[in-house]
Structure formats: structure tokens, C-alpha cells
Amino acid sequence: MAIDYFEHIPNNVDLGSNRTLQRALEYWQPKFLDWWREMGPSDFAAADVYLRTAISVDAEGWATYGKVKMPEYRWGIFLAEPEADRRIGFGDEIGKPVWHSVPGEHRTTLRRLIVTQGDTEPASVEQQRLLGHSAPSLYDLRNLFQVNVEEGRHLWAMVYLLHAYFGRDGREEAEGLLARHSGDADNPRILTTFNEPIDDWLSFFMFTYFTDRDGKYQLKSLAESGFDPLARTCKFMLTEEAHHMSVGETGITRIVMRTLELMKQLKTEDPEAIRRGGGIDFPTLQRYLNFWFSSALDLFGAETSSNAASYFAAGLKGRPDEARFDDHVCLHSTIQFERPEGDTVVSETVPMRNAMNEVIRSAYIRECELGLKYANRLIERAGYSTQLWLPSRRFHRSLGAWANRFVDPEGRFLAETQWRARSGDWLPTRGDRDFVKSLMRGVFEPGKISGWIAPADRGINGMPVDYEYVALS
Numbered sequence: 001m002a003i004d005y006f007e008h009i010p011n012n013v014d015l016g017s018n019r020t021l022q023r024a025l026e027y028w029q030p031k032f033l034d035w036w037r038e039m040g041p042s043d044f045a046a047a048d049v050y051l052r053t054a055i056s057v058d059a060e061g062w063a064t065y066g067k068v069k070m071p072e073y074r075w076g077i078f079l080a081e082p083e084a085d086r087r088i089g090f091g092d093e094i095g096k097p098v099w100h101s102v103p104g105e106h107r108t109t110l111r112r113l114i115v116t117q118g119d120t121e122p123a124s125v126e127q128q129r130l131l132g133h134s135a136p137s138l139y140d141l142r143n144l145f146q147v148n149v150e151e152g153r154h155l156w157a158m159v160y161l162l163h164a165y166f167g168r169d170g171r172e173e174a175e176g177l178l179a180r181h182s183g184d185a186d187n188p189r190i191l192t193t194f195n196e197p198i199d200d201w202l203s204f205f206m207f208t209y210f211t212d213r214d215g216k217y218q219l220k221s222l223a224e225s226g227f228d229p230l231a232r233t234c235k236f237m238l239t240e241e242a243h244h245m246s247v248g249e250t251g252i253t254r255i256v257m258r259t260l261e262l263m264k265q266l267k268t269e270d271p272e273a274i275r276r277g278g279g280i281d282f283p284t285l286q287r288y289l290n291f292w293f294s295s296a297l298d299l300f301g302a303e304t305s306s307n308a309a310s311y312f313a314a315g316l317k318g319r320p321d322e323a324r325f326d327d328h329v330c331l332h333s334t335i336q337f338e339r340p341e342g343d344t345v346v347s348e349t350v351p352m353r354n355a356m357n358e359v360i361r362s363a364y365i366r367e368c369e370l371g372l373k374y375a376n377r378l379i380e381r382a383g384y385s386t387q388l389w390l391p392s393r394r395f396h397r398s399l400g401a402w403a404n405r406f407v408d409p410e411g412r413f414l415a416e417t418q419w420r421a422r423s424g425d426w427l428p429t430r431g432d433r434d435f436v437k438s439l440m441r442g443v444f445e446p447g448k449i450s451g452w453i454a455p456a457d458r459g460i461n462g463m464p465v466d467y468e469y470v471a472l473s
């Protein structure tokens with residue numbers, strides 16, 4: 001099949017003149033489209049969706065809006081503009097020129113980082129596959145699809161690197177990215193969070209708030225990489241990530257607003273009464289938050305990691321905003337943190353390089369906290385004392401020093417029986433999930449919205465909130 005590259009795959013990597021890459025993509029693209037049809041948003045292939053498409057990396061081109069059918073979306077390949085004379089910014093090779101091809105000694109490690117990153121992108125599309133049917137409004141439906149097509153583009157971004165820089169094994173990995181599936185018993189996605197079902201919109205908003213923000217932090221770390229094509233690819237991906245997180249943040253805020261409205265109307269804070277009124281009560285919201293936050297914390301890896309130390313030493317993966325740190329070598333510095341030993345907590349001193357996962361996790365947690373402030377102010381102003389809060393980083397972990405420990409959201413040890421008896425206060429129960437799902441019914445009329453969430457305060461790209469963001473056929 002002949003492809004007009006500029007027309008169908010907008011790019012700034014001179015795809016038109018790279019025959020090898022063209023051949024690889026000619027082979028991969030139809031498989032991607034098959035995957036999209038089978039594993040992507042179910043049943044909305046014929047809908048016209050008001051989407052932004054990146055057609056170049058400059059201010060005008062990166063966000064071009066128009067109605068598009070998703071299977072015809074132009075998934076492009078873009079790298080941020082090169083920086084002249086860029087140097088490796090950290091680790092043992094600091095100050096040397098960045099690499100424009102893959103250094104032999106780092107080939108396996110780089111491929112692994114790229115595959116791990118790439119694997120999450122289609123995984124999230126698979127996780128969100130059925131959500132369209134229960135969208136609370138056309139505005140939200142459009143945001144879901146925007147996130148989905150862009151995660152598809154992020155897959156393209158990683159597949160481009162694999163095809164362009166890793167030869168035959170890169171091509172094999174690119175196929176693997178379409179062969180693993182979220183939640184598949186035999187061939188699951190690599191990281192645990194990406195195998196969790198996202199089958200209601202509360203989970204979707206928590207996921208875009210917490211998990212896409214992990215994406216931001218990981219991409220920022222990779223944007224520091226000494227492997228320049230990876231750094232530039234991730235830098236451009238970050239421009240899209242902001243919208244994903246804002247979908248989560250505004251989604252959570254709009255639920256809070258609606259719940260407050262119901263509390264006022266019904267003159268009660270009683271969760272059961274709120275539920276009967278068709279809203280999501282704050283304890284349920286908090287339990288979903290606890291689940292997705294703790295799951296996202298695992299995505300940063302273990303507190304002490306020799307992998308993390310070697311990524312840093314080699315100049316492959318830095319810290320977000322590496323330039324803001326004083327010491328970019330971190331050969332002699334240490335960091336202290338607490339880990340469990342039996343039923344007590346001991347303090348451990350770890351070489352800084354081995355603690356990079358924890359350093360990035362801590363920065364992430366601070367940002368997660370900031371985003372909740374606005375919702376909490378709304379609650380406070382409405383005269384209620386409830387607050388949404390982040391559980392301790394020790395709570396409900398499956399990976400690292402705190403994995404499988406019985407710790408409450410305040411970070412205190414409990415006996416296993418005690419913990420199990422109370423876990424329904426902290427994590428979504430079967431009953432919560434059934435209730436939340438019972439609220440999820442698709443609303444597909446322009447300007448109309450489900451009763452469990454407040455409307456957005458503004459539309460997309462200057463369009464009104466009640467614009468027909470998705471024209472169903």
C-alpha cells in the first residue's frame with residue numbers, strides 16, 4: 001500500500017526520504033489500525049469527533065482542531081526541536097555530547113525503557129475501551145476520545161524510536177506492543193496499573209489525574225535522556241499530557257461540585273442520602289482516590305533500585321527538571337528513608353543514585369497534593385469539613401519496601417485481620433463499584449449532562465460547552 005507520508009502521517013522526522021523507516025511503518029501501520037478497531041474505543045468508529053491533531057510542533061500546528069472519525073485520525077510522529085550542541089546533563093558521562101544514535105553498550109537498557117513506556121500507551125486505550133457508552137456528556141465523550149487518540153500517538157512515538165533506531169529487534173518489540181493486552185491472563189501489559197479495569201468514569205478521572213501524571217513525571221525523566229531522539233520525543237509528548245491531567249482534575253472537581261449541590265439541596269451529608277439523590281458521596285470518592293493513587297505510586301518502581309542507579313549513571317534517565325538540582329552526578333550523596341522491618345519502621349541510608357525512583361515519586365506526590373487544593377477549597381467554602389486527601393505512601397502498595405504490608409491510610413501498621421476488617425472503609429468495595437456503575441448511563445444530547453457531575457465551566461478551543469463535540473451517526 002502506498003502511503004502519502006506527509007498527508008497520512010504528519011511528521012517532522014523527514015519520513016518521506018527514509019525508505020527503511022517507511023518500509024517498517026508500512027508493515028506496522030495496518031496492524032496498528034487493526035488493533036485500534038479491535039481494542040480501541042468500541043462502536044464509535046463512525047462518529048465525527050471534535051479532536052485536536054498535531055500537524056507540526058510549532059505554536060499553531062501542534063493543536064489543530066476539527067471533526068474527525070477516529071480511525072481516520074492522523075497519528076503523527078513529532079520530536080521537539082533539537083537543541084544545538086546539547087550535552088548529557090547528569091551521571092557518569094555528564095558534559096559529553098548527547099547521542100544521536102544508540103550507543104551499543106546501552107542498547108538493551110534503552111530498548112527496555114522505550115518498550116516499558118510504549119506499553120502503557122495502548123494499554124490505557126484498551127482499559128478505557130468501553131467507557132464511551134456511559135459518557136456523562138458529549139463534552140466528556142470528546143475528551144475521552146482525545147485522550148485515547150493521543151495515547152495512540154504516544155504509541156506511535158515509541159514505535160518510531162524502535163523502528164528507526166533498533167533494527168530487527170525494534171520491529172519485534174513494536175509488534176509486541178500490539179500483542180500484549182491490558183488484563184490479558186496470558187500476555188498482560190508490563191506494569192500493574194495498566195492491567196486494572198477502568199470501567200466507570202470515576203475511575204477514568206482518577207486515572208487521568210493520577211496515572212497520566214505518573215506519565216508526566218516519567219516523560220520528564222526521559223526528556224532528560226542523553227539519547228537525544230528519546231529526549232526530544234518525550235518533550236513533545238508532554239505538551240499533550242497537560243490536557244489529560246486536566247481532564248482528570250476538572251472531572252474530580254466537577255463531581256465534587258455536583259455532590260456539594262446535592263448536599264445543599266438535600267440538607268444532609270449522609271452518604272446514603274447523596275447516593276439516593278444520584279450523586280457520588282465523598283467517602284466513595286476518597287476510596288477511589290486511595291486506590292488509584294496507591295496504584296500509581298507503584299509505577300515509580302522500588303525505593304532502592306539498582307536499575308534506577310544504572311539508568312542515571314549511564315545518562316539514560318534523569319530526574320524531572322534535572323537542571324534544577326545542584327548535583328548532577330550524585331556519586332557521594334545519600335538519602336534517608338523509612339522502611340518496615342517486622343512491625344517497626346527503621347531508617348535506612350541509601351546512595352542517591354539507587355534512590356532515584358523514590359526521589360521522582362516524592363516530587364510526584366507533592367504535585368498530586370496541589371491539585372486537590374481547589375476541590376478542597378470548594379468543599380470548605382460550602383461550609384463542610386470533609387477534605388479529600390492523599391493516603392500515606394505506605395498504604396496499599398504492591399511493590400517496593402511497603403509491598404503487602406498492612407498499613408492504614410495514615411501509615412500505621414495494623415494486624416492483617418484488623419486491616420481486612422477495615423479495608424472496605426479505604427478501598428472501593430464491590431458495593432461501591434456496583435453503585436458507581438449504576439450511575440453511568442450515556443448522555444448524548446448536546447448540552448445535557450448526567451446527574452452525578454456538574455457541567456464543565458468552559459468548552460474546548462473556545463467552543464461553547466453545549467457544542468456538539470461528537471456527532472453520532
Ligand code: BYC
Pocket residue numbers: 113114116117120121124151190191192193211212213214215216218219298299300301302303304305306307308317357399
Ligand atoms: N508493575 O528496579 P525496580 C504513562 C518491575 S505512565 C510491574 O524497582 P525499575 C501513561 C521492574 O521492571 C509512565 N512491574 O524498578 C499514563 C523490575 O523488573 P526486573 C510509564 C514493575 O526497573 C497514563 C522490577 O519490577 N513510563 O506514560 O527502576 C496513560 C524491579 O523494579 C513495576 C515508564 O514507566 C510495576 N508498576 O522500573 C498512558 C517509564 N515497576 O528488572 C500512559 C519507563 C517496576 O526485576 N520505565 N516493575 O525484571 C521506567 O523508567 C522504569 O522501568 C520504571 C521502574 C519506572 C517502571
Ligand code: FE
Pocket residue numbers: 121150151154215
Ligand atoms: Fe501517553
Ligand code: FE
Pocket residue numbers: 151212215241244
Ligand atoms: Fe496521557
